[in-house]
Amino acid sequence: MNNENLTQQEASERANLLTVDTYDVHVDLTYASDTTFDSYPTVTTVKFAAQEGGSTFIDYIHHSVDSVKLNGRHLNVNDVVEGSRIILKNLAKENILTIHGRSYFSRSGEGMHRFIDPSDQRTYLYTQYEPADARRVFPNFEQPDLKAVFNFRITAPKNWVVSSNAELERTVEDPSDSSITKRVFKSTERISTYITTILAGEYFVATDRYEPQSAINSGAMPLVAYCRQSLKEHFDSDDIFSVTKAGLDFFQDLFDYPYPYPKYEQAFVPEYNLGAMENPGMVTFTENYLFESGATEAQLEARANVICHEMSHMWFGDLVTMKWWNDLWLKESFAEFMGTLGSKQAGQFDEAWVTFANSRKAWAYTQDQMPTTHPIVAEIPHLEAAKQNFDGITYAKGSSALKQLVAYVGFETFIQAARLYFKRFAGGNTTLNDFLTVLDEVSERDVITWASAWLQTKGLSKLYAHRRYDKAGNLLKLEVEQQLPAAVSPSIGRPHQLNIGTFKLQDSKLELTDTIPLEIPAGDHSLVTVPLSESQKLSVTEADAILLNTEDLTYAKVVVSPENGRATALQYVSTVSDSLSRGLIWGSLWNQVRDAELEVHEFLVAVENSLAQEKSATLLTSITSQAQTAIAHYVPAEQRLPLWDSLLAALKKASASAEPGSDQQLILIRAILSVAAHTPEGKEVAELFAPGAVVGSTAETDRFPGMHLNPTLGWSALKALACLNETTEDILQQAQAHTASALGDRGYAEASASLPQRENKVNAFHRVLTDSELSNDILTATARGFQHGSSTLREGLDLQYFDALLNTWQEKSIGMASRVILGLYPQVNIADGKGDNNPVVRQTKEWLDKHPQAPSALRRLLLELLDDAQRALRGQHFNQG
Incomplete structure (x- = not known):
């Protein structure tokens, strides 16, 4: 019986029935290193109060349940265990429940994940629970508003x-085995199940100490950071601790509330599904934030952002927790905003808001144009919906709305509200109304109307600037047009606080000449006249380009239109001195490419002309990635090769002038190796870097002074050679054996699946679809390789894909099923037909029509994949030569 999908109504009824006191949890990991054991024993005792005579259930996704004892009486396991639920009837006012069982080790990153390092055979375990996977490790009442005190005891090798x-x-x-010990941990504060955590294994440990410099603080405490032993040479813990200390000082003073937990540890773990998780006392991160091939400033900034993001959760999310997952957005939006603010203020990364605008917001803009978009405050009827709402709306649009809220009420007012919120609701669970009530108390602005317009509507506004002239050619006025999304009533509207930038071409540079503030009120205001002083009127008249939303205060698709300088922007964007303004211009251009309003070749010319001049690591990474996406998705397949050749040549030329050892050089080399997979012209440079994987050489390359061979670049090069059919399965196997690492295993999986032989594609397809031994990372790498190469290599597999959808969803966890479905979805090419005549579009629609009762989360994935396919076809039609 599959009854894992807890509904909001069930959770609400259970919360009304129960109050949980404590969990005493013992997990025995004695034999975790032996992979013949697929499970481990657990014993959990829960003390809870209930309405006398009531009935409920406790959650446990288990290998087996050995015994259930309620209030001293053993229950018949066959009678009370129903799928992932253990039924509890005739409860007393005060209850003691003890459950003995066995839980599965995970390879999916959900629950207790086990990883055996191929480089040294050491064992690493960690847990990941959000939104509801603690029940994969120990029995519990798995919902955020049933907080409790947890007492963990872990038996493991000494x-x-x-x-x-x-x-x-x-x-x-252990009195019977001196090599085994039981670690007994102190009681936690009252916290939710999904933020409890266990870490166990042969980790490398780095330590430091936090000595507060902030006026508000919880006192000095130890700092600990963990990683795999094989990664310790890449473990720049000094930088991690430096950001951590600065962040603790910054947030404690900012929130006027001491850090609420007794320790601060951070673990960087393998095969992690998320960027990080805010477990109080011990945050877990993907080990992708340890940089084996060197790190650019943008990568270090991204890590600092995530460190600060998770740290801010200690207050907003852990100390005060949402009641149910429909308010997930509030904690994540807050942390997204605070992560960026913290990385700039505490981490001293000046381009943090550039990354926010061009990376995080770009994610939101993409998600918000899907047919499955939803209001920031979403209705979450059940856990499957919660799992899928860790998306661009919840994180990026929500934090963009908060940034607009800060502009609307003022930063100090916003922080005043946050401080009051923490003090008022510490240790509890809240809803959106609780936060709005506090904000309304401290603000003179109409936050209720603001919230209705921003938080409870869906879709993306589009903003245009229009210069109106009289018959003599004199400027009459500047108007801003807002095209509301279809789902937003004009009577509600979408208010905006924004700035308008005017730019003039001077000495072959596009320079900002004026910044003009504008407020678009809520309600029906589709066309707003901008109040202009005489000097502002002159700036608007003389402007060679006009950019709405300078400083990126609001959330909207901003159009740099042909009438307002798009051609000038395309030619001179790299000359704009302010990186945030450059990023916003690039963002507008990219959105027009995605919307089939700007031809790909025009965008590529702008990118190629900017490669050598762009000094922002964030923007250089962004535009090189967007250029590749534009070719791969929005140009017909038979017209792509000349564009790949042109982009590769431009990247090579720019890399030749890059400073040796610089961020710019590393970003360009990474892009060169990525592009090399698509053109025979890439063979030479791929062969240059491939030895980094094959023999592990760290020698400096003659072609690119300052750039050393390394396994990361080596596997990128081998993947390119595989795509070009310029390597063999034997060579790839030799490289994997030599590397003997997680990186090598992932690299081999992708490169082998990339080889352009029908046999490789069929094998990769069936491995992803049916091999239950594949870990999350290896599955994804195999699927990526499967998608490389001509569609003829995958001919006929699309029918098997659609036939397998329901079984895949039923047989795998939602996380693994989603990886399979996203990874194997067929590619579209306009040569096969446009619109509904395209076979992929037709098959997807037919499947959706035939399966109206399929799980809503599965249907959502297919709807989003269909939307991407249709967008790609519109782009290919628009860009047909």
Whole structure:
């Protein structure tokens, strides 16, 4: 029986029935290194109050349940265990429940994930629970508003590192085996199940100490960071600790509330599904934030952002927690905003808001144009919907709306509200209305109307500037037009606080000449006249380009139109001195490419002309990626090769002038190796870097002074050679054997699946679809390789794909099923037909029509994939030569 999908109504009924006191959880990991064991024993005792005589259930996705004892009475396991639920009837006012069972080790990143390092065979375990996977490790009432105190005891090999949310209280040796110990941890604060955590294994440990410099603080405390032993040479813990200390000082003063937990640990773990998770006392991160091939400023900034993001959750999310997942957005939007603010203020990364605008917001703009978009405050009827709402709306649009809210009420007012919110609701669970009530108390602005327009409507506004002239050619006025999304009533509207930038071409540079503030009120204001002083009127008249939303205060698709300088922007964008303004111009141009309003070749010319001049690591990374996406998706397949050749030549030329060892050089080399997979012209440079994987050489390359061979670039090069059919399966296997690492295993999986032989594609397809032994990362890498090369290599597999959808969803966890469905979805090419005549579009629509009762989360994935396919076809039609 599959009854894992807890509904909001069920959770609400259970919360009305129960109050949970404590969990005592013992997890035995003695045999975790032995992969013949697919499970491990657990014992959980829960103390909880209930309405006398009531009935409920406790959640447990298990291998087996050995015994259930409620209030001293053993229950018949066959009678009470129903799928992932254990039924509890005739409850007393005060209850003690003890459950013995076995839980599965995970390869999906959900629950207790087990990873055996191929480089040294060491074992690493960690847990990941959000939104509801603690029940994969121990029985619990899995919902955020049933907070409790947790007491963890972990039995594991004596030489292992073991940690959890709370401080270690004592270690008890096993009297029958001196190599085994039980770690007993102190009690946690009252927290939700999804933010409890366990870390165990042969981790490398780095330590430091936090000595507060902030006026508000919780006192000095130890800092600990973990990573795999094989990555310790790449573990720049000093930088991690430096950001952590600065962040703790910054947030404690900003929030006027001491850090609420007794320790701060951070673990960088393998095969992690997320960027990071805010477990109080011990945050977990993907080890992708440890940089084996060197790090650019943009990568270090991204890591600092995530460190600050998770740290801000200690207050907004952990100390005060949403009642149910429909308010997930509030904690994530807040943390997104604070992560960027913290990385700039505490981490001293000046381009943090550039990254926010061109990376995070770009994600939101994409998501918000999907047919499955939803209001920031979304209705979450069940856990499957919650799992899928960790999306661009919840994170990026929500934080963009918060940035607009800060512009609307003022930063100090916003922070005043946050401080009051933490103090008022510490330790509790809240809803949106709780936050709005506090904000309304401290603000003179109409936050209720603002919230209705921004948080409870869906879709993306589009903003245009229009210069109106009289018959003599004199400027009469400047108007801003807002095209509201179809789902937003004009009577509600979408208010905006924004600035308008005027730019003039001077000495072959596009320079900002004026910044003009504008407020678009809520309600029906589709066309707003901008108040202009005489000097502003002159700036508007003389402007060679007009950019709405300078400083990126609001959330809207801003159009640099032909009438307002698009051609000038395309030619001179790289000369704009302010990186945020450059980023906003690039963002507008990219949106027009995606909307089939700007031809790909025009965008590529602008990118190629800017490669050598762009000094922002964030923007250079962004535009090189967008250029590749434009060719691969929005140009007909038979017309792509000349564009790949042109882009590769431009990248090579720019890299030749890049400073040796610079961020710019590394970004360009990474892009060269990515593009090399698509053109025979890439063979030479791929062969230059491939030895980094094959023999592990770290020598400096003659062609690119300052650039060293390394396994990361080596596997990128081998993948390119595989796509070009310029390497063999034997060479790839030799490289994997030599590298003997997680990186090598992922690289081999992708490169082998990339080889342009029918046999490789069929094997990769079936491995992704049916091999239950594939880990999350290896599955994704195999699927990426499968998608490389001519569509004829995958001919006929699309029918098998659609036939397997329901079984895939039923047999795999939602996380793994989503990876399969996203990874294997067929590509579209306009040569096969446009619109509904395209076979992929037709098959997707037919499947959706035939399966109206399919799980809503599965249908959502297919609807989004269909929308991407249709957008790609519109782009290919627009760009046909």
